[in-house]
Amino acid sequence: xxxxVLLYDRFTTLDAVGPYExxxxxxxxxxxxxxxxxxxxxxxxxxLALVADRPLAQVTRPDIVLVPGGPGSRQAMRDETILxxxxxxxxxxxxTTSVCTGSLVLAGAGLLKGRRATTHWLSLDDLRTLGAEPTxxxxxxxxxxxxxxxxxSGIDMALHLLGRIGGDAAAQTVQLLTEYDPQPPYDAGSPxxxxxxxxxxxxxxxxxxxTVQD
Amino acid sequence: xxxxVLLYDRFTTLDAVGPYExxxxxxxxxxxxxxxxxxxxxxxxxxLALVADRPLAQVTRPDIVLVPGGPGSRQAMRDETILxxxxxxxxxxxxTTSVCTGSLVLAGAGLLKGRRATTHWLSLDDLRTLGAEPTxxxxxxxxxxxxxxxxxSGIDMALHLLGRIGGDAAAQTVQLLTEYDPQPPYDAGSPxxxxxxxxxxxxxxxxxxxTVQD
Numbered sequence: 001x002x003x004x005v006l007l008y009d010r011f012t013t014l015d016a017v018g019p020y021e022x023x024x025x026x027x028x029x030x031x032x033x034x035x036x037x038x039x040x041x042x043x044x045x046x047x048l049a050l051v052a053d054r055p056l057a058q059v060t061r062p063d064i065v066l067v068p069g070g071p072g073s074r075q076a077m078r079d080e081t082i083l084x085x086x087x088x089x090x091x092x093x094x095x096t097t098s099v100c101t102g103s104l105v106l107a108g109a110g111l112l113k114g115r116r117a118t119t120h121w122l123s124l125d126d127l128r129t130l131g132a133e134p135t136x137x138x139x140x141x142x143x144x145x146x147x148x149x150x151x152x153s154g155i156d157m158a159l160h161l162l163g164r165i166g167g168d169a170a171a172q173t174v175q176l177l178t179e180y181d182p183q184p185p186y187d188a189g190s191p192x193x194x195x196x197x198x199x200x201x202x203x204x205x206x207x208x209x210x211t212v213q214d
Numbered sequence: 215x216x217x218x219v220l221l222y223d224r225f226t227t228l229d230a231v232g233p234y235e236x237x238x239x240x241x242x243x244x245x246x247x248x249x250x251x252x253x254x255x256x257x258x259x260x261x262l263a264l265v266a267d268r269p270l271a272q273v274t275r276p277d278i279v280l281v282p283g284g285p286g287s288r289q290a291m292r293d294e295t296i297l298x299x300x301x302x303x304x305x306x307x308x309x310t311t312s313v314c315t316g317s318l319v320l321a322g323a324g325l326l327k328g329r330r331a332t333t334h335w336l337s338l339d340d341l342r343t344l345g346a347e348p349t350x351x352x353x354x355x356x357x358x359x360x361x362x363x364x365x366x367s368g369i370d371m372a373l374h375l376l377g378r379i380g381g382d383a384a385a386q387t388v389q390l391l392t393e394y395d396p397q398p399p400y401d402a403g404s405p406x407x408x409x410x411x412x413x414x415x416x417x418x419x420x421x422x423x424x425t426v427q428d
């Protein structure tokens with residue numbers, strides 16, 4: 001079971017690392033971080049680089065493809081090398097997945113046409129423009145295509161996938177070992193729950209958000 | 215506001231990246247990943263390296279110190295260079311924090327003596343042995359010392375800290391933008407909630423867990 005995590009300039013770190021941390025604990029899983037070229041890939045905030053151990057050309061048949069989001073998704077969704085790799089990998093993958101605006105990259109590759117999918121709450125309209133059918137759910141399964149909402153939702157996606165792949169006990173084991181018993185001190189994690197003035201402000205800043213925060 | 219995230223060989227990635235992703239979004243925050251020497255630091259699973267942009271010697275007065283856990287904490291807690299750096303940084307820090315077995319490293323530096331603190335549920339006894347007073351809470355504040363339980367709990371710790379530092383609206387904004395509205399499909403994230411047979415198995419495997427999973 002090979003899991004390939006795609007990196008590109010200005011990805012959002014938790015989008016990749018959240019589901020990676022859980023999925024990679026599946027017994028027998030081999031995870032590889034890939035990018036157009038192997039080496040250091042700098043994130044959206046500029047303060048952290050992750051290392052892609054292998055170039056895309058060397059990892060063409062992963063069982064699971066994971067595409068994180070981030071402001072750099074705007075470039076990645078137009079990068080033919082990345083899109084070609086996604087189409088090739090998807091041809092034989094068991095699961096093709098994304099977190100946050102990673103779904104825009106999948107959609108850019110033509111993989112979500114007419115499919116139910118999701119993305120960061122500020123990018124749902126973009127996802128529709130690209131031919132998918134956005135839903136308000138946190139994790140969306142449509143056949144082998146699994147998309148998660150913003151940033152932290154990839155952790156929930158990973159638990160769903162672990163259950164489908166390894167069974168309930170495997171997923172529960174990983175949840176226990178990563179102590180994923182969320183207790184946020186606020187209840188502001190979605191536009192339905194956050195204070196209305198904060199939601200309104202960020203909707204108004206969407207252009208800025210899409211370069212800085214998505 | 216400078217945030218220093220300590221890396222060392224065989225750290226657990228989400229311990230560092232979870233709180234980083236949220237804390238670094240605080241307006242005016244500057245985050246730097248540090249290690250004994252600058253360069254690539256490989257994680258516990260072996261499949262990912264993060265880049266420490268600066269060596270410890272160059273970052274001596276951070277406002278926030280964040281120490282992740284991981285199997286490598288067993289070496290880090292005995293590494294005098296790391297312990298000296300922690301004591302120096304702690305002398306002027308506003309907040310000294312850890313996730314998972316990162317608290318064992320803080321305790322190894324003598325910073326948690328007699329303090330209420332926490333760690334991964336399988337390491338609570340070790341924390342007591344090192345002179346702290348472990349609690350069963352997910353996030354523990356004792357003055358400026360803030361410790362979180364296993365792996366994913368650092369995200370909750372970050373939200374608490376954001377509230378203390380920037381106020382409720384700042385924390386809620388970050389929660390909304392990272393869409394932290396947890397919806398795990400299982401309720402197995404603590405030893406009190408997970409199926410008893412899974413908890414018993416891992417308690418029995420604690421020695422193995424402490425090299426592989428903590």
